[in-house]
Amino acid sequence: MSSAFIITDLEGTAGVTSFADEAYPDARYLDRSRRLATAELNAAVTALVDAGVSDILVWDGHGCGGLWYEDLHPAAQLMHGLPLAPFSVIDPIVDAYDVGLIVGQHARAGVRSSNMNHTQSSRSIDSLTLNGAPIGEIAQSALYRGDAGMPFVFLSGESAACEEASEVVPEIVTASVKRGLSRGSAISLSPARARALIRDGVREAVLQHRSRPVAPTVWPGPYVLEKRYFHTDAADASGALPGAERVDDQTVRFRSESIRSIVYR
Numbered sequence: 001m002s003s004a005f006i007i008t009d010l011e012g013t014a015g016v017t018s019f020a021d022e023a024y025p026d027a028r029y030l031d032r033s034r035r036l037a038t039a040e041l042n043a044a045v046t047a048l049v050d051a052g053v054s055d056i057l058v059w060d061g062h063g064c065g066g067l068w069y070e071d072l073h074p075a076a077q078l079m080h081g082l083p084l085a086p087f088s089v090i091d092p093i094v095d096a097y098d099v100g101l102i103v104g105q106h107a108r109a110g111v112r113s114s115n116m117n118h119t120q121s122s123r124s125i126d127s128l129t130l131n132g133a134p135i136g137e138i139a140q141s142a143l144y145r146g147d148a149g150m151p152f153v154f155l156s157g158e159s160a161a162c163e164e165a166s167e168v169v170p171e172i173v174t175a176s177v178k179r180g181l182s183r184g185s186a187i188s189l190s191p192a193r194a195r196a197l198i199r200d201g202v203r204e205a206v207l208q209h210r211s212r213p214v215a216p217t218v219w220p221g222p223y224v225l226e227k228r229y230f231h232t233d234a235a236d237a238s239g240a241l242p243g244a245e246r247v248d249d250q251t252v253r254f255r256s257e258s259i260r261s262i263v264y265r
Contacts, residue, residue: 001210003055004048005097005150006041006076007141010066011106011116012157013037014177014194017186019122025064034068036191040156040177041103043195045073047202057097061137066104087260095148099209100141101202105157107164107180108136114160115180126228126250130263131219139168139217140263146216147259153214154205156198158186171214175201223262225254241265 015036016022022033041058048056060067060080072078084090107114109127119128119136128135130143138161142152154173155165162174177194178186189197208214228251229235239246245253256262 001098001206002053003097004053004057004099004101005094005145006044006056006058006101006103007061008037008041008058008066009102009104009106009137009157010034010037010062011118012104012161012177013040014188014191017115017178017188018184019116023062023066023116030064031068034066035071037062037066037104038068038071039191040195040198041067041076042071042073043198044101044103044154044156044202045076047199048206049073049075051203051206053206055097057094059094062104091148094145095150097150099214100145100150100152101154101205102138102141102152102165103156103198105138105155105161105165107158107160108134108138110134111160111164111180113180113182115158115178115183115186117160117180117183124229124231124234126230128228129226131224135263136164138165142168142217143219143259143263146218149216151209151214151216153209154202156194156201169214169217171208171212173201173205173208219259221259222255222257223259225256225262225265227252227254227265 010023013036016033022029056076058076058078107117109119111117156175159176159179162176165172175197178188180186235250238252247253254265
């Protein structure tokens with residue numbers, strides 16, 4: 001194991017609790033959130049470097065940008081910008097990395113006690129199910145990259161996200177940096193404690209994977225994805241896509257033999 005791919009998000013960062021004030025593009029404290037998230041990312045990168053990982057690629061996974069570029073660890077490369085390049089461009093780059101990690105993750109939509117819970121869009125998507133099982137962004141990442149043989153070995157973020165990750169990847173190492181009380185409130189660790197937990201967790205994950213490799217996450221097909229929206233106009237647009245089936249006023253269904261072609265529909 002000499003290379004690592006890290007996906008970052010913002011809402012699972014310690015000290016960040018509010019979409020409106022700290023995560024949306026017009027949030028008044030967005031820059032502060034980005035600095036906190038970057039410091040947590042840098043803790044993970046430091047641990048990877050200390051463990052001898054020489055090639056580290058970071059994907060800023062927060063829609064409007066969740067990292068403070070000027071503070072990025074010098075050992076990391078950053079993949080960022082919108083609109084995203086097509087998967088046909090991204091996949092040959094990312095699939096070459098040995099393992100995946102996630103830093104700053106939140107739980108899927110609908111987890112009552114989870115701070116800032118959502119799946120993909122906090123403003124439009126109510127829920128996702130794959131073959132009848134509820135999924136969030138953790139399963140999406142693990143299944144999409146697992147299809148190419150990449151295992152996810154570490155995740156940090158909100159406590160419910162850590163529990164969700166352990167359901168998707170039982171062998172994963174997690175670091176909980178805040179505990180959700182409701183969608184808008186949490187108990188956060190101090191920045192220093194959160195970063196120390198991340199460093200220790202990444203170190204443990206690397207050692208564990210080298211001695212007992214984590215398997216890529218693969219679910220058997222064929223696949224049926226149901227996507228439920230908050231509002232009917234979003235379901236109208238999604239239902240007009242090729243291969244879509246309208247289930248009810250707010251839900252659209254997709255079918256595929258390929259996980260990569262369906263999990264981000």
